[in-house]
Amino acid sequence: MSLNKTYDYIVIGAGSAGCVLANRLSENPDNSVLLLEAGNKDSNPWIHVPIGYFKTMHNPKTDWCYMTEPDPGINGRQLQWPRGKVLGGSSSLNGLLYVRGQKEDYDDWAELGNKGWSYDDILPYFIKSEDQERGADKYHGVGGPLAVSNIRIRREICDKFIDAAEQVGIPRNEDSNGETQEGVGYFQLTINRNGTRCSTAVGFLRPALKRPNLDAATKAQVHRIVFEGSRAVGLDVEIDGQMTHIHCDKEIVLSAGAINSPQLLMLSGVGDRNELEKHGISVVKDMPGVGKNLQDHLQIRTIYKVNKPITLNDEVNNPIRKVMMGIEYALFRTGPLTMAASQVCIFTKTDKNMVRPDIQYHLQPLSADKPADGTHRFSAFTASVCQLRPTSTGHIELKSRNPRDYPAIHPNYLATEEDQKTAIESIKVTRRIVNAPALAPLIQEEHEPGVQHQTDAELLEYARNRATTIYHPTGTCKMGHDEMAVVDDRLRVHGLEGLRVADASIMPVIVSGNTNAPTIMIAEKCSDMMKEDAKSPSAHTATAV
Numbered sequence: 001m002s003l004n005k006t007y008d009y010i011v012i013g014a015g016s017a018g019c020v021l022a023n024r025l026s027e028n029p030d031n032s033v034l035l036l037e038a039g040n041k042d043s044n045p046w047i048h049v050p051i052g053y054f055k056t057m058h059n060p061k062t063d064w065c066y067m068t069e070p071d072p073g074i075n076g077r078q079l080q081w082p083r084g085k086v087l088g089g090s091s092s093l094n095g096l097l098y099v100r101g102q103k104e105d106y107d108d109w110a111e112l113g114n115k116g117w118s119y120d121d122i123l124p125y126f127i128k129s130e131d132q133e134r135g136a137d138k139y140h141g142v143g144g145p146l147a148v149s150n151i152r153i154r155r156e157i158c159d160k161f162i163d164a165a166e167q168v169g170i171p172r173n174e175d176s177n178g179e180t181q182e183g184v185g186y187f188q189l190t191i192n193r194n195g196t197r198c199s200t201a202v203g204f205l206r207p208a209l210k211r212p213n214l215d216a217a218t219k220a221q222v223h224r225i226v227f228e229g230s231r232a233v234g235l236d237v238e239i240d241g242q243m244t245h246i247h248c249d250k251e252i253v254l255s256a257g258a259i260n261s262p263q264l265l266m267l268s269g270v271g272d273r274n275e276l277e278k279h280g281i282s283v284v285k286d287m288p289g290v291g292k293n294l295q296d297h298l299q300i301r302t303i304y305k306v307n308k309p310i311t312l313n314d315e316v317n318n319p320i321r322k323v324m325m326g327i328e329y330a331l332f333r334t335g336p337l338t339m340a341a342s343q344v345c346i347f348t349k350t351d352k353n354m355v356r357p358d359i360q361y362h363l364q365p366l367s368a369d370k371p372a373d374g375t376h377r378f379s380a381f382t383a384s385v386c387q388l389r390p391t392s393t394g395h396i397e398l399k400s401r402n403p404r405d406y407p408a409i410h411p412n413y414l415a416t417e418e419d420q421k422t423a424i425e426s427i428k429v430t431r432r433i434v435n436a437p438a439l440a441p442l443i444q445e446e447h448e449p450g451v452q453h454q455t456d457a458e459l460l461e462y463a464r465n466r467a468t469t470i471y472h473p474t475g476t477c478k479m480g481h482d483e484m485a486v487v488d489d490r491l492r493v494h495g496l497e498g499l500r501v502a503d504a505s506i507m508p509v510i511v512s513g514n515t516n517a518p519t520i521m522i523a524e525k526c527s528d529m530m531k532e533d534a535k536s537p538s539a540h541t542a543t544a545v
Contacts, residue, residue, distance in 0.1 A: 003034065003215055003239075004246075005245075005247060006032075006246070006248070007032045007215075007246065007248055008032045008248070008249050008250045009025050009031060009033045009248070009250055009251055009530075010033075010234075010246065010248045010252045010253070011025070011033065011035045011036070011252075011253045012235070012252065013038075013254070013256035013257060014035050014036070014201065014216065014218075015037075015091065015200070015255060015503065015519075016090060016091040016200050016503070016504075016519040017255040017502050017503040017504075017522060017523035017526075018089070018253075018255035018256075018523070019087070019088060019091075019203075019205040020200055020520055020527065021255060021527050022035040022208055022216065023204040023207070023208040024531075025531075029212075030213075031213060033213060033215070034214075034216075035214065036216075036217055036220040036222060037217065037220060038220060038260075039064070039084065039085035039086045039087070039089075040062070040085060040086050040218055040219065041218050042086040042087040042199065042201050042202075044061065044086070046062075047062065047088070047093070047197065047199070048197050049196070049197070049329065050096055050191055050196070050197055050338045050339060051336065051339050052197070053093055053094070053095060053341060056093050057093055058080060058082060058370075060085075062084070062086050062093060063082045063084065063093060064084075065080065066080070066081040066082070066406060067079070067080055067081065067409070068410070069409060071411055071412065071413055073412060073464065074413050074463075074464050074465070074467060079468055079469050080370075080469075081409060081473065082471055083257060086201075087205060087218065088201030088202065089200070090257070090471070090516070091190070091200045091201070091516055091520075092197070092199040092201060094341070094514075094516055095362075095514075096189045096190050096191055096197060097188075097190075097342060097345075097362075097514045098148050098177065098188040098189060098190050098514075098516070099176065099187070099513035099514040100177045100517050100521075101511030101513045102347075102356055102357070103181075104356055104512075105509070105511045106118055106119040106121070106122050107119050109479070109507075109508055109509065112508055113481045113489070114479050114481075114508065116489055116490075116529075117489060122525060125521045125524040125525045125528075126141075126177075126521050127139070127141035128144055128524055129520050130146055131144045131145070131147050133147075133149045133150050133193070134175070139175070139179065140178075145204045145207070146198060146204070147190060147193065149189050149190075149192070149193065150186070150188060150189075151186045151343060153336065153343075154186070155310065155311075155343065155365050157310050157365050157381050158186070158343045158365055160439045160442060161383070161439060162184050162344060163436075164437075164438040165433050165436075167436040167437060167438055168432045170184045170348050171183045171184070176188075176347060176513075177517075181347045181356075181357060181512065182347050182349075182356070182357050183346070183347065183348075184346045184361075185345065186343060187342060187343065187344070187345045190203075191338065191340070195333030200520060217239055219240055220238070220239045221238045222256075222264060223235075223236045223243070223403045224264070224269075225252060225499065226245070227268070227284050227496075230496050230497055231496070231497040232248065232251075232497065232498040232499040233498065234246055234252075235248070235252070250534065251498050251499070251530060252499050252500070253500045253501070253526065253530075254477075254499070254501045254503075255501070255502050257503050257505065258396075258474050258477075258503065258504050258505040259396060259473060259476075262290045262291040262407075262477055263291075263407045265287075265290050265493075266281070266290055266291065267281065267398070267401060267403055269282050269283050270493065271285075271286075271287055271288075271290040272286070272287070272290065272291075273286040275398065279398055280401060284496075285494075285495055287486060287495075288483070288484060289478060289485055291395050291396040291476050292393070292395045293393050293395075293475040293476060293484065294395050294409075294410070294411060294412070294473065294474075294475055294476050295390060295473075295475040295510040296394075296474070297360075297386040297387065297472045298386060298387065298390065298411075298413050298419075298423075298468070298469060298470070299362070299384045299386040299467060299468060299469070299470040300386070300426060300466070300467045301382050301448065301468070302382070302383045302384070302385070302427065302430045302446070302448055303380050303381070303382050303383075303446075303448040304381055304383070304434060304443050304447060305380045305444040306443060306444055307379075307443070307444040308379065310365075310442075311379045311380055312336060313375040313380055315336060316366070316374070316375045317377055342362035342384070344361070344362075345361060345362065345363075346359075346361035346363075348361075348429065350429060351425070357512065358387060358389065359385055359387055359388060360385070360513060361430075362385075362386075363383055364381060364384065365381050366380070366382065367380035367381060367382045368382075379444075383433070383434070384470070385429070387419060387422040387423065387426065388510075389509065389510060390413075390416075390419050390422075390510070391416045391418045391419055392411075392413060392415035393475070394410045394411040394412035394413075395410050395476075396409055396410070396476050397410070409473075414460075414464065420460055423460060423467070427449065427453075427459050427462070427463070431446075448462075448466065449466070470514075472515045474505065474510045474511075474515060475504075476505045477501045477505040478506060478507065478508045479491065479506045479507070479508050480508050487501050491506060491522075491526050491529065500526065500530070502522055502523050502526035503519055506522060507522075
């Protein structure tokens with residue numbers, strides 16, 4: 001398609017946030033909107049099959065396949081960091097889990113000085129986006145673009161795990177996105193009623209593409225944001241191998257994610273002066289916080305072999321049952337192929353004296369070394385546990401001024417004593433659940449970490465050797481008003497005009513749970529703020545910090 005040379009609004013990145021912004025900003029027919037995606041169209045059929053993440057993650061056609069730098073906290077290992085390389089971004093690759101986080105997360109953001117970000121302020125945006133299968137109430141909405149469904153397949157091993165959690169004092173909770181998060185129950189999922197994935201490309205972008213005032217381009221690699229003085233006025237972008245300049249009359253929104261949003265800011269001259277000058281990049285705005293404050297959820301997978309063929313491993317490893325799974329999905333859009341990455345969630349505390357949960361479980365009725373390798377040949381389940389609010393922070397830095405060169409990712413996992421202690425205690429909580437009467441009779445063997453790991457030192461060493469990302473990078477363009485903040489509470493880049501950031505990178509502190517739903521909320525709120533600020537031209541500028 002041919003693009004115009006100028007637009008009112010340009011959104012960079014068609015991921016969980018960008019597709020939302022493209023939809024909401026183009027609702028006004030007087031706005032001309034351009035959405036740019038460096039990846040491909042979401043035409044791979046496995047994207048739309050819920051269990052298709054086994055085929056799309058670590059696939060270079062659909063995944064950017066990032067790799068971290070060697071990390072001291074995990075004994076020098078490098079981890080794969082999947083990020084969506086298609087329309088919908090990581091919402092087209094993720095585990096389909098719909099989790100908002102805790103009320104206190106957002107109240108904490110507001111207490112940091114971010115006006116308008118308390119739980120009461122942001123709850124309407126969660127409700128606005130939802131088409132909730134359970135129906136509308138004070139916490140949920142219906143009729144929104146994002147389908148949110150209940151798990152349809154309930155397995156014996158999952159029910160036993162829930163019973164066991166209750167037996168060790170974890171309350172049952174049928175709605176962890178409602179009044180309280182704490183407890184054990186089944187996840188809610190971003191799955192359409194017809195059994196297909198509801199990415200933001202499907203839910204938000206597809207309907208909006210019918211509008212004549214919205215253009216979208218894939219394989220569009222933005223090289224830099226162009227400034228006149230302190231105002232962002234356009235982009236230099238490569239589309240299908242051809243460089244072009246596109247002008248922006250009103251605002252550019254950077255929604256490229258926690259890796260690429262800071263990378264593009266730095267490539268455009270916004271970042272730490274010393275880092276920019278090292279790569280020969282002219283400084284537009286000296287901003288030391290760009291790329292800093294990187295936070296992620298590190299998961300510790302414990303795997304238990306069971307003495308009964310009731311796991312997905314058994315179905316996948318049986319050729320006949322595997323074929324029947326495919327036939328069932330093709331004919332009815334039901335069965336195991338509609339499964340999300342995890343079935344049961346637990347939000348609980350490693351110390352009963354804590355005010356709120358500090359760990360989260362993802363129970364999977366299967367086991368594998370990693371998704372792309374397929375399931376193990378034996379019957380087993382995985383109880384993955386992660387610390388909800390890690391205190392270790394890392395950073396993103398440029399390797400070169402070439403926009404196609406991946407930046408260096410330094411997660412800095414398990415760098416603090418608190419994070420190390422939480423890792424140790426979380427494994428102990430897992431063992432208490434597994435040894436409860438409801439589940440213990442089914443357990444054949446602790447496959448990982450194994451009974452040879454008993455002392456705190458041994459459990460920590462297991463975490464350092466085996467823990468991996470749960471794919472929730474955040475915080476690298478944090479919202480706030482301190483010297484390390486990148487955007488203000490209206491998501492405007494400090495000291496610049498016509499430029500905002502709206503994605504998971506703006507989180508000042510990572511949310512207590514999966515990050516897709518909060519990222520969608522951030523985009524919903526950003527679009528409303530942009531509509532409000534359009535009535536006042538001076539509102540396009542954030543104050544300098």
